Amino acid sequence: MIGMHAVLNGALISAAEATVPVTDRAVQYGFSTYESIRVVGGHPVHLSDHLLRLQKSCEGIGLVHPFSSAQIERWVGALIAADAISDATIRIQLYGGDHPMLFILASAMLTYPEQYYRDGVGATTYRGERLIPSCKTGNLLLNYMALADANRRGNFEALLVDRHGHILEGTRSNFFAFRDGVLYTARDGEVLLGITREQVIRAAAKLSIPVVYEAVQVEDLFAGLYDELFISATSMAAMPLSRVDGMSFLGSYRRTLAIKDLVRSWEMGEGQ
């Protein structure tokens, strides 16, 4: 059963034992990295990509640990077997410091109602810049506050806007926008290199949609230069945005949903 067990540094433990001391410096400082992975039909989707990114996140913040990707892959497999997991979301949470702790945790697969894809979801904008954009770390207060602000105002996601007025990414997603048939997204160095972002770009190519790596200016968005927006994440694939702050972007989301369907179909294919 999902959530019965967890893994700590390779050892199977009960999920209730997946705790950390409040006195641990890596815990107090958020000196940690993480990954969220979809498990579909017992298969962890794009696992090697996630483990590569985990390693890059560690390198980016100087988090030294003794765990190889091959080891972690085996441990993920062991947890899937131990709890007889078919569909789930798995989180790898790695704390650094003198005694690195790598947890693998499974929970019910994070999914969203079909209605979200049909009607789109709302987003707000929030000013702020992540410390090291390319790394998935525990330094997430900005993301927490931005999303809390969005939720309070009845929205699904917050879009982070940098000092230059660029919309870079969501708090847990990458951001894409169509303009004159071209799909825009921020440059690699500016944002988290989403595993699903890569799949979205691959799907766009398949659908003959040109992609330009150039962050959307928030004033251009509100000036009406873009006509279809979506966010991407492991849990969402591609999720259409029906509005940003006060501005509506309602539509059929034809291109977004075509991209979403392709991305999801590849997950299935990988699992077979």
Added chain:
Amino acid sequence: MIGMHAVLNGALISAAEATVPVTDRAVQYGFSTYESIRVVGGHPVHLSDHLLRLQKSCEGIGLVHPFSSAQIERWVGALIAADAISDATIRIQLYGGDHPMLFILASAMLTYPEQYYRDGVGATTYRGERLIPSCKTGNLLLNYMALADANRRGNFEALLVDRHGHILEGTRSNFFAFRDGVLYTARDGEVLLGITREQVIRAAAKLSIPVVYEAVQVEDLFAGLYDELFISATSMAAMPLSRVDGMSFLGSYRRTLAIKDLVRSWEMGEGQ
């Protein structure tokens, strides 16, 4: 004995039980605030100031919790009594979210060798800006990385330099520098409002040293415009800097040590 017990939401627990679930969102996102307090002769120094700042940190990040300062003060007293604490460092660690968790933890008092005060300590500079400078939160990756970099190069502290070249503060301290007999430190809004920083400014007034709230430009420091530097923190009072990066600031540290002695004497006085 220090470190036998801890307090969680008012209940005395064994220190080993002071753990948090890895799955807790506030833990994962660093949605937390904290304070470090010196206990001298069984008396928690400037406790009401620390509790006021804790509350301001919570307000600054929207962390809602049900604990009053009066309650927390009682719990600190209960921990001091339970473990018969004379001298110690107490940490209050508060996680937000749906189920706020407030821990009070005691450890051996953090002190530094007398030699550090006589000879001064080394610091490096590190480019980076804290997210919400006035709040003490769990969003500390920058501080962790900057200090790790300083330690690796044999230094005691890293000084954080913002995009404008201003030296704002250390990773766990405030920063002060003398120029033509005047003491410079960054403006209130730019840095953590250190409890000890306030005492340093009070001591400077007592010693007839004028204080100017203006951050030191890193190029002015290296151009030799400043002749005595120190950092302040609860654990350090005022600690002289003997060098920054390659540049030496050796001296007798007469003014710094006079400030330090005054700050420490007031702690004792408060305890009596």
